[in-house]
Amino acid sequence: MTETKPPLWQQVRDEMARDIRSGKVYPGELLPTEKALSERLGVHRHTVRRALQELREQGLVRTEQGRGTVVLEQPFEYKMGRRTRFSENMSLNRLKARSHFLYGDVITASELVAGQLELRPRSRVSYIEMYGEAEGKRVFVASQYIPHVDMEDLIAVFRKTGSLTKAYRHYGIKDYFRKVSRITTRLSNPEETRLLKLKQKQPLLVVEYVNVDPSGRPIEFGITRFSGDRMEIVVEGN
């Protein structure tokens, strides 16, 4: 059994991957130039290029001709399933995640909202806007519509607890499920760009969903807009 060293380019790749994953180089930063790397590591530029090619395939870096190679932010995973809840989701990912209240009011449902919630047209609904952070980064903004029946103080309770799940529990809804999710993409508008602290308009993942209680009655219609380069949606099993 002879122990052989892996090829040079793989050693280079692994060393660079380590530096990136360990946080030695920060996301958004440029790596040293291929020339600088090859001189520092004592290998040919082609060897560095071979390593960079793999790092690109792994989604760790992005190379721009004439500019350099930038370290990419690794997106957070948003596991979407029947039991989807944002805060649980993120804490499972050992991330510090929090939702922040932006605005709440009782409004008249538009046709779309009434339809999704299976309410009569122009029913009254609670409307809540919030944004979410993970590891200090803004990762989503969300709008939620909740039937106003028997939940007059929902907004106040939500502000107190900071969690819709907890607010629901306060009203006797102990459990709920994701009925359907519709996923689209579009560029952020100025408002979203500001709220998500993006440098410029960028693609968003837009998830429109309906949550239902155990009896199948809709209790929440929501539109969540995820920052496309900070989040990815994972649908498992399914």
Next chain:
Amino acid sequence: MTETKPPLWQQVRDEMARDIRSGKVYPGELLPTEKALSERLGVHRHTVRRALQELREQGLVRTEQGRGTVVLEQPFEYKMGRRTRFSENMSLNRLKARSHFLYGDVITASELVAGQLELRPRSRVSYIEMYGEAEGKRVFVASQYIPHVDMEDLIAVFRKTGSLTKAYRHYGIKDYFRKVSRITTRLSNPEETRLLKLKQKQPLLVVEYVNVDPSGRPIEFGITRFSGDRMEIVVEGN
């Protein structure tokens, strides 16, 4: 039991919605101006505006100040679930959907591909690129990686049948399931912009997935890029 007519603005809204959905006015076209509409329908401009507001909320039109109101293309639905197959999916939607072969070869798996397919590094895999059309519109481009074992002629069979599902059946794989899907978004690159016949770079829905046979063995790793304004992903039940 008194029968009451709905408000005037709702009648206007419903008539306009009918015209759009029936294809009387085409996506991309400008609607008549609010003034022209109000005169033709014999209602006040504000009544037309109230109707347009609802159409905007329903995602049927987009209004641009100083220009007019454009009819939006309605995206196709891509139902994603355990039994996801593109062609079945689209035909269920009573759409004429077809996949078109672009390129196929046998290549050495990158680390990412080998990992996803649970193969040894640098295993040989079949690689297929294709694009999909629905109703004459390009809606996705896809890259698939399939373990090369016992499927030497996969590419030839795929070209003949035009369906991966059928090609698999030819090799005795009668059924397969979606194990996991990862959904992200980013702007199209020049190649994708060209293949999807987009006018300029636009947000894509990028779905990376793994399909497994009934025993749980990975048989396909794929990356599908959907044109963001022509497709939406629907995850049901889940």
Next chain:
DNA sequence: TTGAATTTGTACGTATGTATA
């Protein structure tokens, strides 16, 4: 607006080791 310097992309060459038929 232009042009030079910098950086990455591509394409050729050479040499050598390793796996395979």
Next chain:
DNA sequence: ATATACATACGTACAAATTCA
């Protein structure tokens, strides 16, 4: 054992994109 193909590594030149004075 030999021939062939493939992987690795370095050499050189120039094209293309970006940056900045």
